[in-house]
Amino acid sequence: MQIGPHLLPNALFVAPMAGVTDRPFRQLCRRLGAGYAVSEMVTSRKELWGSLKTSRRADHAGEPGPIAVQIAGTDAAMMAEAAAYNIDRGAQIIDINMGCPAKKVCNKWAGSALMRNEALALEIVEAVVAVCAPRGVPVTLKMRTGWSADERNALRLARIFEAAGIAMLTIHGRTREQGYKGLAEYDTIAAVKTALTIPVVANGDIDTPEKARDVLAYTGADALMIGRAAQGRPWIFREVTHFLATGEHLAAPTVTEARDVLTEHLHDHYGLYGERSGVRTARKHIGWAVRGLPGGEAFRQHMNTLERCEEQLQALRDWFDHLGQTHHRLPLTEVAIDEDAQADEACAV
Numbered sequence: 001m002q003i004g005p006h007l008l009p010n011a012l013f014v015a016p017m018a019g020v021t022d023r024p025f026r027q028l029c030r031r032l033g034a035g036y037a038v039s040e041m042v043t044s045r046k047e048l049w050g051s052l053k054t055s056r057r058a059d060h061a062g063e064p065g066p067i068a069v070q071i072a073g074t075d076a077a078m079m080a081e082a083a084a085y086n087i088d089r090g091a092q093i094i095d096i097n098m099g100c101p102a103k104k105v106c107n108k109w110a111g112s113a114l115m116r117n118e119a120l121a122l123e124i125v126e127a128v129v130a131v132c133a134p135r136g137v138p139v140t141l142k143m144r145t146g147w148s149a150d151e152r153n154a155l156r157l158a159r160i161f162e163a164a165g166i167a168m169l170t171i172h173g174r175t176r177e178q179g180y181k182g183l184a185e186y187d188t189i190a191a192v193k194t195a196l197t198i199p200v201v202a203n204g205d206i207d208t209p210e211k212a213r214d215v216l217a218y219t220g221a222d223a224l225m226i227g228r229a230a231q232g233r234p235w236i237f238r239e240v241t242h243f244l245a246t247g248e249h250l251a252a253p254t255v256t257e258a259r260d261v262l263t264e265h266l267h268d269h270y271g272l273y274g275e276r277s278g279v280r281t282a283r284k285h286i287g288w289a290v291r292g293l294p295g296g297e298a299f300r301q302h303m304n305t306l307e308r309c310e311e312q313l314q315a316l317r318d319w320f321d322h323l324g325q326t327h328h329r330l331p332l333t334e335v336a337i338d339e340d341a342q343a344d345e346a347c348a349v
């Protein structure tokens with residue numbers, strides 16, 4: 001799997017998720033088998049580039065390459081400027097966001113709303129490619145299948161974007177209208193894959209190794225992207241890779257390993273956010289990690305009362321050690337994922 005000049009170790013990607021896929025989480029997923037990670041979206045609004053939120057999002061210290069930065073906005077010149085700004089700060093790949101369903105991406109109808117304005121979408125792609133190509137930086141794009149069931153224009157746009165110089169296209173198999181509800185469909189992704197020569201990445205509802213195998217076979221996609229199923233379960237990448245290679249299931253992580261993985265993640269997380277903000281933003285990662293596990297819900301609630309890094313770490317150690325008395329490996333869990341509100345909020349930069 002290759003994006004422009006960048007050869008990737010495998011074709012299993014972690015999806016960009018604003019408020020989730022910060023540098024510590026991306027690095028965690030890479031360590032556990034993801035071949036590629038795109039950063040959370042950075043706004044094209046210049047006045048926000050100096051903000052703490054944006055500068056944290058643009059922090060790539062120690063991250064394995066290629067460094068891919070996603071940009072979002074509605075104005076072609078501003079998007080081109082944002083691309084150049086991020087390249088100057090280390091971005092090796094620029095990804096354009098036409099996938100977020102939130103009304104207020106950049107306080108405008110950006111994200112997937114751009115799919116409804118094909119002329120503007122093309123203008124943006126052309127402007128960004130014009131800035132990136134001379135710098136040797138590939139431009140990729142992530143979109144949905146269309147605005148609504150009646151306006152499913154991903155195939156037409158895909159052809160237009162490929163002709164405009166996009167190096168890879170990711171498609172989330174839902175329309176904008178669906179948000180995160182209903183089921184992802186893969187027919188549109190399969191049709192796009194058949195029509196294009198650039199790599200196509202399939203995304204949406206891939207949450208088990210079997211689903212990954214089936215989506216890959218059905219769409220013929222060059223790569224798969226996993227988002228919500230990696231929340232609290234970053235080892236899904238090695239599980240899927242192992243299953244695709246051997247047809248066998250990798251054993252679930254031991255309780256001790258899960259404890260250590262989460263502890264290491266939290267240390268990185270506090271390092272980026274500091275204690276006050278770090279303890280609060282770590283709660284969601286901890287909540288996802290214990291979701292569906294015996295006693296997990298009560299523990300998640302207790303976690304919300306703790307204010308110090310050391311308290312959080314200690315409580316986590318104690319909880320996993322307690323679980324370890326009855327379980328050697330993490331028990332299998334069925335978790336319903338519905339992140340509409342969370343994603344909406346996160347995308348509203």
Ligand SMILES: Cc1cc2nc3c(=O)[nH]c(=O)nc-3n(C[C@H](O)[C@H](O)[C@H](O)COP(=O)(O)O)c2cc1C
Pocket residue numbers: 015016017018019020040041070097098099100142172203204205206225226227228229339342343346347
């Ligand atoms: C909390 C959250 C934040 C997201 N933020 C972004 C984003 O910044 N850029 C983007 O292209 N997609 C974003 N998405 C969409 C995901 O990348 C992905 O397309 C979607 O979750 C479907 O994949 P999944 O079923 O594997 O989760 C976000 C999704 C969630 C749940």
